[in-house]
Amino acid sequence: MNTRRYIDSFLVLSIIVFSHALSADSNLPIQFKTIPATQNSQDDSAFTLSVNCPPGFENIEQKCHLRSLYQQYDSLYDKGVGGLKTALPTVRDGFSPQQIDLGRLLFFDPLLSGDNTLSCASCHEPDKGFSDGLPRSIGANQVDVGRASPTLWNVAFLSNFFWDSRAHSLEEQMLGPLYSEKEMATTPVQLINELNNNKTYQRLFRQAFPNGQSAKITLQQIYTSITAFEASLISLNSRYDHYAHGYHQALTENEIEGLNIFRSFVARCAECHTPPLFTNQQIAVLGSPEPPGRELDIGAEKTFNNPDLRAGFKVPSLRNIVKTAPYMHSGRFENLRDTVEFYTKGRGHAVPEGEKLLLHWHIWEPDLTERELDRLVDFLGTLTDESFTPKIPQKVPSGLPVNVGQNITKKIKKYTSVRGEKP
């Protein structure tokens, strides 16, 4: 594991070094797969970066620091797991308002993809819980990327990223989608050149990184900005949170019943989806089914080179979970009712024949009643809070269209025709 981290950080490092080499010589040939954006040659003064921190953050000397009522509490070993009045895991904060706001523009800008059609927001849409409503995301050239887009809410508290836990920082994580041929399919060379050729971005990066060593935009600055924006997506003021902080009227009787089922040792949900983040960030082998016709995804077996973790995936947070259907790593379940039902249909009932999975010990046969399943779904509905949803920019510095939420119908059509399967 440690070795792996070293290798990963070495990779990140080498890409950064590489980028510096590039910025010193920007005359390298660049191949655009499509026509580059039109308005990139002139500085558009309409774009300014916010000097204020987003909601949820206190501005101390131009650094944004998270403030949450959960900071009234402690947690054992600062792990951020426990019960209702438990502190959160260590937060990633301290970015400047400008970095966060620049990250917002980058996040919604299709300039970041190889063919300038996809932005981060194509698969992480604000009104879909920063997921995309698809069983598995559709990347460049309409390719099924193989796994479901995870929510970005509260990623500031996570220490593992991707379903198979193969990255350990947001910066490291974004290298995956940015450069994967199946996803955004750009390259470090293309990315850095396109941004450096854009006068507006040049100015905005100088604002966000006033102490930058190079006059050119660096890859590291891009990663930092996007990280800063992603880490600002905080959702901690749901009705559940009102209950947790002591206002017990916040939940209905049915929802409290659901909470008690959720944390009971029969359903055992809270053993892995541990409050306050509703994940313990560990890997669990559930033996959940793949959509019809899809082979078993080996998940974390590959990351850790450990067959015991075959088909193991990171426990996802459940905050804003009602917004992110369909569910599980490959979107097997259309709704929460079917998802919670999976856990009571028998230990290993969906494991393909001939597969031997070392199922997590909390996967057992709780014999939940129909009523209990309904109450669990009721409870999951209390974890919704989108009060800090950031503004979607109407336009982005590249001049490319901000297509959040518009691509999706096209994509779904594509999905149905390509896969012959309802998403």
Added chain:
Amino acid sequence: MSQTSKRTTRNWKTYLLMIVIFAIGLLVGKMNIDGSATIVGDANRYQKSAALESTADNNVSFGSVATIKRRPFNGQVHTVNDGESIQAAVNQAKAGDMVKVMPGVYKETVYIDKDDITLTGVIVKGEWPVLDGEKKLNDAILYSGNNFTVENFKITHYKGNGVMGQAGNNFIIRNNMIIDTGVYGIFPEFGKNGIVEYNVLTGIEDAAIYVGMCDNIHVAHNQVFGNVAGIEIENSRHAIVENNFAHNNTGGILVFITPGLPIKTTYDVIIRDNFVIDNNHENFGAPGSIVAGIPKGTGILIMAGDEVTLQNNVITGNNNAGIIITDHGHAANLTLDPEAEPNSDKIAILDNVMYNNGNEPVNEVKALMLTKLSNRGPDIIRVGESKESCILNREKYLTFGIDEFGTCAFDSTYGTKTYLLEKPVEPRKITAEERGKLAYYGICAGCHAYNVKMVGPPTQVIQALYMENPQGIVDYITNPVKKRDDYPEMPPQNYLSEEVRIAAAKYMLDVKK
């Protein structure tokens, strides 16, 4: 313990293993490793007290009672009579109150999500208040509040746990009878500073007393029998398990690091003055559970725990082995966790009473013992690495795999009376102003920025309106009315306590940017 559960599927492998182990055993026997001349362990691992040396009386812990100090009681008492709802009384109770439950049968799940609540059963002429889950309800008592006490209940026929805590500190769980309640009898999790004492538990299909991811724990004077596991200390630190009677479980007392949990260590555990007798019950653990891999006839099982000291226990009649010390690699149903250290290191076996163990060892143990030319299972067996471990009076026991253990540099733990904290864990210290700031940024700032219009009017505008009148803000946000045509009506913030509301209002009037 390890290979047992795989026995059915891996018969041939087991036999192969037996042969290989036999060969290795002979080899090891010939090498004649003997660590007895090496003194191991810090002689000062446990406190020494002057009083200990002067009076023999102090030299035993038996009968000593560890306590957690509670504030003097000046709360209200809420009495629940047969036919009434305990939960209704808990809902009425405020921090510092006591809920008294009279004898009767109560069929409910009681949850306590507030601090300083005492839930006490009243036993009248031998009649107990009974919590009966009728095999339908999940858990009897769930708590998340700090300073929670539950005592004097008979709890039976729940599907999940008898008493389960998530993150409450300074808990006291005592004098309960927990009978046939499903998975765990008493299960505090993520708690610091807690006592589990004088409880009787039986018929539990996992651990009767399961301390999970906790610190500073005292488990004493309990009787556990007829369970899969009697007492389990898991991913926890600074725990004392003393004066308990664990009999006829599958395994008596367990000290584990279970992999895949967010808190990944177990160390500094004292197991002393317990009776660990005849733990030979058939394993009825749920398939796939970790305890389902425990061979019946196991007295004490240490898996991956560190700095575990065993002193003055009476360990007899356990048909597989008295004490098993093992690692993750030899355990069944486990996935290795790269962040959890898999070995049981710094184990100290001080003087204990052990005899008549190992009458019917499981095959794997039998195979190992054959290398020692014995048909019996051992008093003590170690498989897997165990660094810096030690033992006293090793010649008293039939053992396997501990020849290389050194001789302990210390012979008693009694100087360390308890790992409970002198003062209960206090909530994080936070001033009213800080609390106001957290609420302002954490909640108000979602709609109010300092000097720009968001969903609601800018903070500056509010400051002008309510200058030096925070109570005015409190009154408004508690029960808002629509005031401005160009803004949506504000949702009520009455879910915040009065204290937080006034603190947030004051902060809002003071904030400068």
